[in-house]
Amino acid sequence: MTPSSFRDLPPSGPPPWLRALVRRCLALWPLKLVGNTVATIGFFPLYFWIMKNAGQPWTLPLTAFDRLIAFWPALLPVYLSLWLYIALPVFLAKDRRELSNFALGCAFMTCIALVVFWFMPTAIPNFTIDTSPGTSLHLLKTIDAAGNAFPSLHVSFSVFACVVLARQLRDVAAPMWLRLLNIAWAVGIVYSTMAVRQHVLIDVLGGLALGIGFGLASRPRQAVAAAAVQAEPA
Structure with a gap:
């Protein structure tokens, strides 16, 4: 083979982004x-304690949406996948600053x-669904009751993780299919919260606002400064 043909060969090994x-x-x-293990395990006792000891919850109204x-109980694995999804930005953090x-x-x-859960307790309506022993939702509905509805932390965690993951994937020049997969996973989790009857539109919107707000606020200072410079008139 000529030297030029060697240059035309694809590089061996995994791609740079990987x-x-x-x-x-x-x-x-x-x-x-x-840190991820301690934070995940430590979250649940306080979450369930507030659900049990907060005052009488206000039942959120249903909307036309x-x-x-x-009702799609088959999406329960997608709903539960949040705890894997939210760990991804942790393990993809490049340094202590990004991790913190x-x-x-x-x-x-x-x-x-x-x-909000403590001072304004809310609950979703009592949907007529089968949660008898042996069904896929029995354990979920037994452990995670209808309280602590607004804002949906399930939604806010997934949206915040999606924003941070999108930034991390962009920084390593990940392919477009992987970036779209990130968005699709987050959308699937958000949709599953309503499909398995754990949340309604009102608390989903509250979770979206919380996740997007903190996602934008978590941008690196350099990116914020660059955006401000670009916004200035010539």
């Missing part, structure tokens, strides 16, 4: 593993939601 993702995963991995969403920004965003969202 190598960059692996490097991100390996950075600070003990801290990420322990809620009536259009078909995501952790603080989740912590502040949780604090805001828990305060």
Whole structure:
């Protein structure tokens, strides 16, 4: 083969974006593993304590949009996949600053939601669905009751994770199909909250506002400064 033909051969090994993702995963991995585990396990006792001890909840009204969403229990795995999805921005954080920004965003969202749950307890309507033992939703409805509805932390976590993941994938020049998969996963989780009758439109919108707000606020300072410069008139 001629030297020019060697230059035309595709490069061997994984693509650069995949190598960059692996490097991100390996950075600070003990801290990420322990921190994510402690944060996830520590969240639930307080969440369920507030659900049990808050005052009489106000039942959220159904909208016409809620009536259009078909009950789809097969989406329960998508609903539960949030706890895998929200771990991805943690393990893809490239340094302590990126890791702490995501952790603080989740912590502040949780604090805001828990305060709302305590002072303004809400619950979804009592949907007529089969939750008898042996059904796919029996365990979910037994453990996670209808309380702590507004704002939906399930939605806010997924949206916040989607925004941060989109930023991380862009930084490593990930292919478009992977970026679209990120968005599709987040959309699927948001939709599943209504399809498995865990949330209604009102608390989904509250979760969207919370997740998008913290997602924008978590942008690196350099990106915010660059956006401000671009917005200035010539």
